[in-house]
Amino acid sequence: MTFCLGIKTKQGLVGLSDTRITSGNETTSSKKVFTVNREKHSFFIMTSGLRSVRDKAITYFTEVIEQQDESFTKLYHAVNEFGNQVKTVAKEDKQFLEEAGLSFNLFSIIGGQLEHDPEPKLYLLYPQGNWIEIRKGTPFVIIGNSGFGNPVLKRSLHYEDSMEYALRCAFLAFDATRISANDVDFPIDTVVLKNDEYFIKEKRFEQKELEHISAFWNNRLKNAIAELPAEVLNTAISDFQKLVEEEES
Numbered sequence: 001m002t003f004c005l006g007i008k009t010k011q012g013l014v015g016l017s018d019t020r021i022t023s024g025n026e027t028t029s030s031k032k033v034f035t036v037n038r039e040k041h042s043f044f045i046m047t048s049g050l051r052s053v054r055d056k057a058i059t060y061f062t063e064v065i066e067q068q069d070e071s072f073t074k075l076y077h078a079v080n081e082f083g084n085q086v087k088t089v090a091k092e093d094k095q096f097l098e099e100a101g102l103s104f105n106l107f108s109i110i111g112g113q114l115e116h117d118p119e120p121k122l123y124l125l126y127p128q129g130n131w132i133e134i135r136k137g138t139p140f141v142i143i144g145n146s147g148f149g150n151p152v153l154k155r156s157l158h159y160e161d162s163m164e165y166a167l168r169c170a171f172l173a174f175d176a177t178r179i180s181a182n183d184v185d186f187p188i189d190t191v192v193l194k195n196d197e198y199f200i201k202e203k204r205f206e207q208k209e210l211e212h213i214s215a216f217w218n219n220r221l222k223n224a225i226a227e228l229p230a231e232v233l234n235t236a237i238s239d240f241q242k243l244v245e246e247e248e249s
Contacts, residue, residue: 001183002144003174004032004046006109007157007166008122008134012194013111014163016170017046018178020185033189034058035200036065036112042198043075043112044191045082048144049105049127050097053089057106060085073116076123076131082110083129090127107143111191113198120193142173148180149173163192175214186210 004017019029032054034045045061047054061082065072072078086106094104108125122134124141134141136159142149152173157166167190177184186207193200 001181002032002048003146003149003177003184004048004109004143005149005153005170005173006046006111006122006124006134006141007153007170008111008120008136008139008159009163009166010136010160011163012192012197013120013122014166014170015044015046015109015111015191016167016174017189018174018184019187019189020183021051022183027183027185029187031189033191033202035191035202037199038069040115040198041069041072042193042200043078043110043114044193044200046109046143048107050102053086053093053097053104053106056093057082057085057089060088073114075110075112075114075117075121076133078112078114079110079123079125079131082108083125083131086125086127087129109141109143112193112200113196115198119195145177145181145184148177152176163194167192171210171213172217175217179214 001022002018002020005015007014015033017032019031021028021030030051032046032048036043045058064081064085068081072081086108090104097104104127106127109122110125111120111122113120122141123131124134124143125131139159140153140157150173153169157169161169170190174184174188178186186205188205190203190205191200
């Protein structure tokens with residue numbers, strides 16, 4: 001499994017992915033983000049699924065970029081072409097993978113801004129090659145292990161929030177997933193793209209750099225639970241205690 005997250009804000013895009021690769025009983029680390037930075041032409045691709053499918057599709061797509069890059073003037077053009085390469089890999093490998101008991105399940109988050117895009121765009125590409133655009137109504141998407149990080153984002157993240165705030169939410173969503181699933185872990189890769197800058201900034205973080213944030217968040221959660229105005233809940237205990245006392249008397 002994996003954890004890849006893309007967020008759209010009014011200021012730009014934020015992305016975060018783990019690097020844990022699980023194969024049977026073996027675990028390794030591998031980068032799951034592919035980026036392109038050219039003049040007025042920047043985007044990233046994050047993937048969840050079989051690594052062999054991902055690597056093959058990215059390789060094919062890289063060749064297309066080298067040959068046809070100027071023909072992509074809006075991000076959805078590049079998304080469509082990457083979808084075509086995913087479908088090509090499916091034609092070549094899907095049957096053999098399924099015969100071996102493996103699922104063809106490459107999901108992709110693609111975000112960026114090309115010269116004719118009025119603002120950065122964010123898309124979710126399905127294994128079948130079709131896609132949806134992530135808009136400000138629900139300004140984030142997770143692929144891979146999505147269940148544990150969703151509550152943090154749904155409770156706290158909005159399109160109007162700053163990129164700095166969005167990145168903090170992204171880390172907490174990852175951290176909630178990391179402590180709940182053994183197939184998601186450090187190091188993590190982050191990507192950010194500000195409106196009309198056409199340059200994606202990448203940075204990798206090791207666990208030692210961020211473990212103080214995890215500890216801070218854990219302590220704040222414990223204190224918040226202790227301070228909850230939960231008198232009505234306490235009646236579940238006090239009423240039971242009264243019943244016990246009445247029975248004993």
